[in-house]
Amino acid sequence: MCLGIPGEVIEILTDRPDLARVDVSGVKRAINIGLLTEENLRPGDWVLIHVGFALSKIDEDEAKAAMDFLEGIGKAYDDEITALRDSQIV
Amino acid sequence: MRFVDEFRDADKAKALSAKIAGLCEPGRQYKFMEVCGGHTHTIYKHGLEDYLPEAVSLVHGPGCPVCVIPMGRIDDAIHIARQPGVLMTSFGDMMRVPGSAGNFFDSNAEGTNIRMVYSPLDSLKIARQNPDQQVVFMAIGFETTAPSTAMTMLRAAQEGIENFSIFCNHITIIPAIKAILDSPDLRLDGFIGPGHVSTVIGCRPYEFIAEEYHKPIVVAGFEPLDILQSIYLLMRQLSEGRSDVENQYSRVVPWEGNLTALRAIGEVMELRPYFEWRGLGFISHSALQVRAKYARFDAELAYDVPGVRVADPKACQCGEVLKGVLKPWECKVFGTACTPETPIGTCMVSPEGACAAYYNFGRFTRTRVREASTT
Ligand code: SF4
Numbered sequence: 001m002c003l004g005i006p007g008e009v010i011e012i013l014t015d016r017p018d019l020a021r022v023d024v025s026g027v028k029r030a031i032n033i034g035l036l037t038e039e040n041l042r043p044g045d046w047v048l049i050h051v052g053f054a055l056s057k058i059d060e061d062e063a064k065a066a067m068d069f070l071e072g073i074g075k076a077y078d079d080e081i082t083a084l085r086d087s088q089i090v
Numbered sequence: 091m092r093f094v095d096e097f098r099d100a101d102k103a104k105a106l107s108a109k110i111a112g113l114c115e116p117g118r119q120y121k122f123m124e125v126c127g128g129h130t131h132t133i134y135k136h137g138l139e140d141y142l143p144e145a146v147s148l149v150h151g152p153g154c155p156v157c158v159i160p161m162g163r164i165d166d167a168i169h170i171a172r173q174p175g176v177l178m179t180s181f182g183d184m185m186r187v188p189g190s191a192g193n194f195f196d197s198n199a200e201g202t203n204i205r206m207v208y209s210p211l212d213s214l215k216i217a218r219q220n221p222d223q224q225v226v227f228m229a230i231g232f233e234t235t236a237p238s239t240a241m242t243m244l245r246a247a248q249e250g251i252e253n254f255s256i257f258c259n260h261i262t263i264i265p266a267i268k269a270i271l272d273s274p275d276l277r278l279d280g281f282i283g284p285g286h287v288s289t290v291i292g293c294r295p296y297e298f299i300a301e302e303y304h305k306p307i308v309v310a311g312f313e314p315l316d317i318l319q320s321i322y323l324l325m326r327q328l329s330e331g332r333s334d335v336e337n338q339y340s341r342v343v344p345w346e347g348n349l350t351a352l353r354a355i356g357e358v359m360e361l362r363p364y365f366e367w368r369g370l371g372f373i374s375h376s377a378l379q380v381r382a383k384y385a386r387f388d389a390e391l392a393y394d395v396p397g398v399r400v401a402d403p404k405a406c407q408c409g410e411v412l413k414g415v416l417k418p419w420e421c422k423v424f425g426t427a428c429t430p431e432t433p434i435g436t437c438m439v440s441p442e443g444a445c446a447a448y449y450n451f452g453r454f455t456r457t458r459v460r461e462a463s464t465t
Contacts, residue, residue, distance in 0.1 A: 002104075002183075002291060004286050008133045011423065030212060034241055035351045037226060048289070048342065051181070051231075052209025053121055053238045055351070056342050069312045072135055074443035083208035085181055090215060 004048040004055065005070060006063035008033065009041050021090065022049065025067075025086050027081060030089045052089050099315050103141055106318040108164065111143040111288040113325040119419025120146045121277065121412050122324055124334060125267060126284035127154030127442025128312050134244035136314040146321065149276070149414030152266045153284050155231045156183050156440035157412060158364045164189030166395035167228050168255055171202040173393055177220060178204040180228040186439050191399045202380050204228075210242035210256075217246070217254035226389045229256040233290040236260040236378060237351035240358045243380075243387050255389040258380055260409060261365065264295050265308045265376035267324075271303050275415050280324040282317065285310035287340050292347025293335050293345060300333040311339040335357075366399065368436060408435035411444050418448040 007022035018034040020041060032053045033041055039057045041047065046063040047054035057067070070077040091205060114120070126132055130150045133139065141147060152158050152261065164187055171178040171194075177192075181418060185194045186204060194204045207213050210227050217225035229239040246254045263284060285298060288309045299307045306327035310320035320338045335344055358381055365377030381386035404406065405423045410416035418424055418437065428434040430446050437443035441450070 002286065002440075004234075004289075004401055014243060023337065031209075031242065035237055035348055035354070038348060047158075047285075048393035050234050050286065052211050052237045053241065053281065055234065055237070055286070056344075062341055065311075065313055069132065079182055080208075083206065087211055087212050089211040 003070060003076065004050050004066065005077075005080060005084070006046055006058065006066045007049050007054075007064070009043050009045045009047065011043055012041065019077065020054070022047065022054075024084060025081060027085050027089055029084055032089060052087060093245045102315055103318055105144075106315070106322050110146060110318070110325050113322075113329045114145045115329070116144055118145060119148060120279045120325070120328070121151045121284055122146070123151045123270070123278050124282040124310075124317070125151040125153040125263065126282075126287070127440065127444070127447070128155070128285065129282055129310065129317060130154075130444050131442055131447045131455040132312055132314055134447045135452075137312055138317055141318060142321065142378050146325070149278070150411070150444040151270065151414055152367065152412045153232070153263065153287070154433055154437070154440050154442045155235075156187055156442075157408065157436040157443045158261065158367045158369065159187060159191050159230065159436065160368045161400040162366065162385055162398055163259055164193070165191070165400060166397060168194070168197045168202065169395055169414060170198060170226055170257055170389055170393045171204050173224075175222070175224050176203070176393075177223040177224055178202065178218065178226045178228060179207045179216060179387055181230065182206045183440050184228055184230060185410050186433060187436055188433065202259050202318055208240050211245070214242050214246055214251065214254055221253055223253060225254050227254070227256045227258070227280045229260045230261050232261055232284075232287045233351075233355070235356050237290060237348070238358065240354040243384060244354060244385065247384065251300050252386075255387045255392060256380065258359065258378060259406040260359065260378040261367070261375055262361070263291070263379065265373050266367065266370065267299065269370055269373050269376075270413060271299070272307070272393065273413060275413060277306065278414075279328060279445065280306040280308070282320050282324070283307045283335075285309065285343065288339070288343045288347070290338075290351045291346050293343065294347075296335045300335050304333045306333045306336070308336045308338050309343055353390045357381075358387075367412075368402065369412035379438075390406060403434055406435040408445075411435075411437050418445040421445070
């Protein structure tokens with residue numbers, strides 16, 4: 001829950017500009033980007049996601065670093081990804 | 091020095107370690123607190139304490155929201171879940187946190203319906219799909235998760251969803267840091283500031299630490315080098331006689347924080363007069379409650395929670411661990427009666443809790459410390 005997980009923006013939903021599809025370690029889900037409206041996110045951008053909301057825009061190096069940290073955490077990260085996989089944000 | 095878990099940049103780490111050692115004044119001891127549970131995790135995983143000179147020690151702070159939730163609030167949540175027609179939703183981390191008569195799983199075995207969700211937005215979706223149920227989201231966390239709850243409430247208001255509410259347990263980090271600074275138990279030389287909380291609140295709220303308490307604080311990232319770099323920055327401030335707020339994690343944390351997130355929280359929530367923290371007791375203005383304007387989303391009002399204060403189990407020393415007074419392995423039940431599978435205290439439940447992090451990664455050092463204390 002406290003973990004910020006990096007995701008790559010795949011597309012901004014045209015009918016819902018506050019939502020984006022992101023790819024987190026191969027899991028593709030919708031998340032809310034309403035807290036980053038000033039960033040004008042586009043596909044290819046990376047974000048740190050907390051409980052379904054993108055909280056900060058990051059660069060690819062930072063995404064990689066964040067991923068290393070999370071993979072080191074093991075089970076907690078697996079649980080987070082499993083939870084994300086079950087998520088159906090609309 | 092022995093390195094528990096070599097990591098990518100171990101050479102850089104050793105270089106930083108030497109620079110830190112170079113700044114130690116002879117005969118002086120330095121004690122820094124890492125506030126955030128994520129940092130605790132990195133420190134144990136990589137055995138970072140072994141990279142530090144003897145004179146520098148780290149203590150673990152209260153920055154794990156699952157760890158500081160008092161038992162009474164778990165009981166209150168279960169009370170709500172037991173009301174007819176209630177479907178409760180919760181982050182997975184909360185499911186194993188013990189209340190006085192068991193955790194959420196135990197409660198479900200007795201008939202409640204507490205479901206795990208990834209996001210408060212998933213909870214809102216469940217509310218849309220189950221109009222005949224009252225869906226209550228167990229809202230928990232620091233300023234990292236509070237904006238998500240706030241945005242979800244705003245969405246629910248906008249859509250006019252009437253069967254959704256939250257049981258608000260959001261807490262704020264600044265009063266907890268202040269309580270620790272005011273506590274006579276512990277003398278600290280500085281703080282490693284939380285990374286993700288700061289993406290929301292920014293760095294300004296920490297200024298009182300530097301200005302009023304004259305202690306340095308460095309907001310830090312989560313990689314081992316980030317933490318060592320931050321300790322170096324703290325040591326440099328001390329050696330130059332400064333106390334400032336520095337941002338080591340500026341690649342992610344903006345100085346001003348996330349204004350949209352702060353506005354969303356401010357719209358739907360306000361500070362409570364006081365809130366109980368496990369181990370720290372009652373701290374004034376340390377948590378959030380739903381504003382009167384959004385009262386229809388407030389499960390605490392709707393279900394008249396008992397609000398009984400429950401003392402922690404006798405064997406449990408989480409309070410001391412959360413304040414940084416005891417190291418996890420110094421708790422009498424650590425690793426014996428209390429393990430991640432059978433937690434007695436909260437610090438063993440969340441992977442970010444100091445006891446769980448230590449249990450998972452710290453055994454080498456624990457043995458080392460035991461040896462040291464018996465010789
Ligand atoms: S070992 Fe268990 S009871 Fe003791 S402080 Fe840690 S979590 Fe609390």
